[in-house]
Amino acid sequence: MTEPDNQPANQPAKRFDDQWDDHPAAGADEPVSITAYPNGPLLVRGTFEILTPTGEVIPPRRKTVALCRCGVSTLKPFCDGSHKAIGFRTEPEPPAPQPPLPA
Amino acid sequence: MSAALLELLETSSTATETDLAATLRERTAAALGETADLLQDDDLQTALFLAYELRYSGLRGIDDAWEWHPEVLALCASIELEFEKALRERAPMPELPAPGxxxxxxxxxxxxxxxxxxxxxxxxxxxxxxxxxxxxxxxxxxxxxxxxxxxxxxxxxxxxxxxxxxxxxxxxxxxxxxxxxxxxxxxxxxxxxxxxxxxxxxxxxxxxxxxxxxxxxxxxxxxxxxxxxxxxxxxxxxxxxxxxxxxxxxxxxxxxxxxxxxxxxxxxxxxxxxxxxxxxxxxxxxxxxxxxxxxxxxxxxxxxxxxxxxxxxxxxxxxxxxxxxxxxxxxxxxxxxx
Structure with missing residues (x-):
């Protein structure tokens, strides 16, 4: 991490966000986390890149993003809340009570 | 009564302040007693909104010191008491889940x-x-x-x-x-x-x-x-x-x-x-x-x-x-x- 005092005088002052640009691995001490929210998206936190199939970076609009896992978002790869409308479930339903076996 | 609030906030004389504050208290009590529906009451909701705005961006031409003035806080408290009561009575509550x-x-x-x-x-x-x-x-x-x-x-x-x-x-x-x-x-x-x-x-x-x-x-x-x-x-x-x-x-x-x-x-x-x-x-x-x-x-x-x-x-x-x-x-x- 660069200390402000060590910056060459002829360079513009660094903005907070620039540290993420300069140090893609800045999150090394804080690994990327992916949290699976029940019946909903995957929330990704940390320093990461999301790429298109051809390798272009999809610019993130926020630090924590939600990735679609129900398949019907209109903003893929991001979540738009559509999973609620289709009743998407990630957890198996509890098994229906079975009729007792005939004796 | 929102007019009485503005009159109080606009005064710079401590002599009239006491009278204006008394008028405001009186009108607030009357308005709260008479209102048919606090949620739909233009006067009471406007007064609360103005008093709260002192805590956000302030009111143009009004001394910022009014934000913590006891009269303004008392006005908020008297409306809030009835407002919270109305919301608790009327908002339909679901069955509560276990805390988790x-x-x-x-x-x-x-x-x-x-x-x-x-x-x-x-x-x-x-x-x-x-x-x-x-x-x-x-x-x-x-x-x-x-x-x-x-x-x-x-x-x-x-x-x-x-x-x-x-x-x-x-x-x-x-x-x-x-x-x-x-x-x-x-x-x-x-x-x-x-x-x-x-x-x-x-x-x-x-x-x-x-x-x-x-x-x-x-x-x-x-x-x-x-x-x-x-x-x-x-x-x-x-x-x-x-x-x-x-x-x-x-x-x-x-x-x-x-x-x-x-x-x-x-x-x-x-x-x-x-x-x-x-x-x-x-x-x-x-x-x-x-x-x-x-x-x-x-x-x-x-x-x-x-x-x-x-x-x-x-x-x-x-x-x-x-x-x-x-x-x-x-x-x-x-x-x-x-």
Whole structure:
């Protein structure tokens, strides 16, 4: 991490966000986390890149993003809340009570 | 009585202050005694809104010292007492789940998913005229020009996981520290894009009491530590009923021919609130109710009250529009059918 005092005088002052640009691995001490929210998206936190199939970076609009896992978002790869409308479930339903076996 | 409040705030003489304060107390008590419905009372909701505004951007020409003046605090307390009582009596409460992250989040998703009231967003997407779209923005401007601020009061009032969750949501609301990405600023850009004045408070006199009540409710929940459960529940319900409606609002403005300058605010909220609702339901409301189970009831009260008040506001708006009249206050009386 660069200390402000060590910056060459002829360079513009660094903005907070620039540290993420300069140090893609800045999150090394804080690994990327992916949290699976029940019946909903995957929330990704940390320093990461999301790429298109051809390798272009999809610019993130926020630090924590939600990735679609129900398949019907209109903003893929991001979540738009559509999973609620289709009743998407990630957890198996509890098994229906079975009729007792005939004796 | 809101006029009596303004008269007190505008005085600079300590001699008249005592008389004006006495008049204000008297009129407030009378107004609270006589009101048929505090949620629909223009005078009382305006007075509370003005008193609260001293805590946000202040009032033009009014000494900032009034914010903590005992007379102003007493005015707020007397209205808040009845306001909270009315909300607790009228907002339909769901059956409470056991306190736990999973159970609370699931119950909040069920509560907000069951909200099948009349839909302003569907009307906006399919039918709203350009004039109605302007009214929509005017009504929204009361809260959206200080979007996120009422919930920020709760940050120092929470601890532990719930605090971290609220900060994660609020940081995004404030554009991750970028002025031009702050949601309130995006809303101002939308307003300017359709030719409206985006100055904070410009349209206060044009909106009905229920719109002020919606904003006042958030400030009341946020600014009282005792009600921290309610503000957490309110934010969760708000975020959980936001992403799909915002998609429809954006579609409505596109249908009316507006470009991305105007629709960006709504498009941004489709994505943002799909993130926020997860964090708000589980990490904020769920964690809070787990760590402080005595707040469980208020988490659901805040959610239910938010849905109730915004449901009333939406129904009134749709009633006016489908009847061919204005949903605004000032125009409303002038354009009543003969």
């Amino acid at each position: 992250v999973e159970s609370v989040a699931a119950a909040l998703f069920e509560l907000t998913g069951a909200d099948t009231g009349p839909s302003v967003s569907r009307y906006m997407a399919k039918k709203a005229t350009d004039e109605q779209a302007h009214e929509f923005l005017i009504l929204r401007s009361i809260y959206q020009l200080k979007e996120a601020d009422p919930h920020s009061w709760a940050i120092p009032r929470l601890r532990s996981r719930a605090k971290a969750a609220l900060v994660e949501i609020q940081a995004d609301e404030y554009g991750g520290g970028r002025f031009d990405r702050m949601h309130s600023e995006l809303f101002a850009r939308t307003m300017r894009g359709v030719g409206l004045d985006a100055t904070n408070g410009h349209y206060v006199d044009a909106v009905p009491a229920i719109t002020l009540a919606s904003s006042n409710m958030m400030t009341m929940f946020g600014a009282h530590r005792r009600l921290r459960g309610a503000i957490a529940g309110h934010l969760a319900a708000f975020e959980m009923t936001s992403s799909q409606p915002n998609r429809l609002y954006g579609n409505g403005f596109r249908r009316l021919g507006y470009n991305a300058d105007v629709t960006f605010y709504f498009d941004e909220h489709v994505e943002a609130d799909a993130v926020h609702e997860q964090i708000a339901a589980r990490d904020l409301a769920g964690s809070l109710a787990t760590d402080e189970p005595e707040l469980l009831q208020d988490v659901f009260f805040g959610a239910a009250a938010g849905l109730y008040v915004d449901g009333l506001a939406g129904a009134q708006q749709l009633d006016a529009w489908t009847a061919g009249t204005s949903a605004l206050r000032a125009v409303d009386t002038a354009s009543l059918p003969a």
